[in-house]
Amino acid sequence: MSQNSKEFSQRHIGLKDSEINHILHDLGYGSMEDFLDKLIPNSIYSKKELNLPDPLDEPSALRALKEISKKNKVFKTFIGQGFYNCNVPAVIKRNVFENPGWYTSYTPYQPEIAQGRLEALMNYQTMVSDLTGMDISNASLLDEPTSAAEAMMLAKRVAKSKSNTFFINSKTFKQTISIIKTRAKPLGVEIEIGDHPDKGREYFAAYFQYPNAEGSIEDLESVTKDIQAKGGLMIIGTDLLALTLLKTPGDLGADIAVGSAQRFGVPMGFGGPHAGFMAVKDVYKRSLPGRLIGLTQDSKGRPCYRLALQTREQHIRREKATSNICTAQALLAIMSSFYAIYHGPNGLKSIASDVKEKTLKIANELSRKGYVIKNNNFFDTLVVELENPEQVHLRAKDKKINLRVISEKELGLSFDEMTTDQDVNNISELFEDLKKPLKKYEINWDKSFDRKTEYLNHEVFNSHHSETQILRYIRSLSDKDIALDRCMIPLGSCTMKLNATSEMIPVGWNGFANVHPHAPTDQTEGYQKIICDLEDWLSQITGYEAISLQPNAGSQGEYAGLLAIDSFHKANNDHDRNICLIPESAHGTNPASAQMVGYEVVVIDCDENGDIDFDDLKNKVNTHKNKIAAMMITYPSTHGVFEERVKDVCDLIHNFGGFIYIDGANFNAMVGTCYPGEFGGDVSHLNLHKTFCIPHGGGGPGVGPIGVVEKLKPYLPKDPLNFADSEYSISGTHYGSASILPISWMYIAMMGEDHLRKATQVAILNTNYLAKRLKDHYKILYTGNEGLVAHECILDVRPFKESCGIEAEDIAKRLIDYGFHAPTMSWPVAGTLMIEPTESESLDELNRFCDAMIGIRNEIKAIEDGISDKEDNLLKNAPHCIDDAIEDWNYSYTKKEAYYPNNQTKLQKYWPPVGRVDNVYGDRNLVCTCPSIKDFK
Structure with missing residues (x-):
């Protein structure tokens, strides 16, 4: 193997070979093989060779991928249906989309080090609630169809109506109908699709698209009143750009509004990722799924932001959770919020007005040529009736234009921000003059639909319209945060590893970014190549027969995997299997996903x-026997151990006809060493945003594909535009968040088989190195064979609460003063810290973190020994905000001890913008739209 072919792995893996050998020797092992033989159970440890391609160096991989991207034909698209061409302002593309300060950050569970992205997401919530005319919005969901399905389930929980029927208007986007039907079926919700609800029936909710899939704008006030009069809720799927001109869902009386922020500065990307949204009336705010950003105050009364209400409700409520969604599309939501800020209300209205005028222009031109425009009230979409659409299609293909086929006699045209006057001329030329002029009349905008209410009046949307201003605002927010560009993020179970620049750059290429998900297959050969490669590579790496890349989050992968299992049982007339066994240590999304499939969760104890x-x-198992549908396990376990009896567990469940679902959150500990599809797993999801380098982006985007064994292969998710009643779809497009798949393609292509295996080995080695350095200072809660751990370890800090009143949260906040993001706090065991260093960290960074943790332990000892006060100490008052330094210093220790706890912090200091956040105050005084800037002065 040439030196060049090793080049990328040497940059991805933080340890040098000499350091690896030194750590192995320090742990008492002569070689990596000796170490792994003791760590991984012999029953599952595999040294088999794969058939992955030889690794490419970075320039070669980029050239190869560039050639693949050129196989995608980027036509000018007028397909619409929830996906539109848009301009990504260069200042946002460069400084957010391509900026590791934004895309490598984690979910803002530690608000003191996330004030920048929390503010950006608060801007997003304000943007959505203003434009929809609703009281409150969440901080994004996975996509528009998922938002619609979540809205249906919210309505089912809170509606006064006891009906079990949900009405969907037939002119709703097809992919949205598909995802709603998938969600409804296992829970027994009856779906009725039609033009109008039956006035003689009762519905717990109704869903209408506004403007609808055929572009028509309908007055929905009367149908809203009819639904609500019988105790049901009205849900409106809508378009944010259209709402700058149209009456809002709030004006129409809607209870819930959903949609996508894609056309606000996020590329189509063959389907995603894009930020979905949900906005509701105030009365439903405490039932709102997903993340919600709220205003609160810190320990000194300074206003600040935090995640409000249902933060990680899956881990709190488990099988009683109302949703399994624990991620969002934070990075894309942030981009859309900056897009709205950059343009401001007047700029957005100008863009929308231009789209409307071009649509009107082409409508009138086609009408004068003798064509029938079937929708008279419209914003950006026309339905044209014609005798011979094939001829128009051939002309369109010659001009590299994509139109939407509705039926044998109808074509759809959707216009957008990128439609030019030349495009309008080109469209007009596609349609021959029929020489059947209609009566002379002009199609006009119906002013009864005009928006009367103002929007985006807050200072932030009216202050940053020059590039200088928006650039500085973006920078000011990112400076407040900790992301991987500052330091390691040692979160257990979240695998915050290097997201290499060479992996990230291709996502913005024209050949990937600007492809419509409904484009003809002969225009998407590049995407098909990447998809086929990844399906092959991931099948080999997991040992599964087939892979589906459709799920766009790990939680959605869980849901898809369980639906595949359930579909198999039902196809084999095994309808009584409704039990899902789940260990008490499992991720909280596991039981939440199981209840979404209609399963009863039976919890298995841990020893x-x-x-x-x-x-x-x-x-x-003996109690439930043939009622067992599945068992969900996480491997290595959530406690950070390779459990010895995993094969016995799998065999036991298989003997009773159940399936084994292996949660792939910890798959970074298995690549190249053991294969879940071979040691007993039947289905697994993988987190490409963990093991395969797609960044977390502030809590999204993600991809959660599933791998399955042969007999589950027929039950993988199907295309939401084309599936039978017995089948299902998970995401709004066939390949989910396709535009970020090139990241994982680049990672595997540049690493190759040997270095993927080495990455796993080093990730495990790093954790054991940390455990060894810290074990004399903190108790390591769980260990496996020979006292070893897997990819993560749990520090038991519970004894400190009894000895001196110090809790896990105090340690987490004090770490901020040392310049670190905290480990995972109080999960899976309350009162503990779970650490996962990954393979990408250098020995210097590992030691820097250990030094910080040892320094904190010494500070705890000072409290235990009575040297420091139990209440007024470095941990209880942490983090120490920059403002504290210039205010009256009333603490019993010095500023130097607070701000510079060791020499390293003098060289690399992070200054938290706020002190410890008051969570309770924020929930009691819920404010989820932008506060006045005066509050921050």
């Missing part, structure tokens, strides 16, 4: 070592 209690498992 004192944190492993699945095999005796309890046998008892519960």
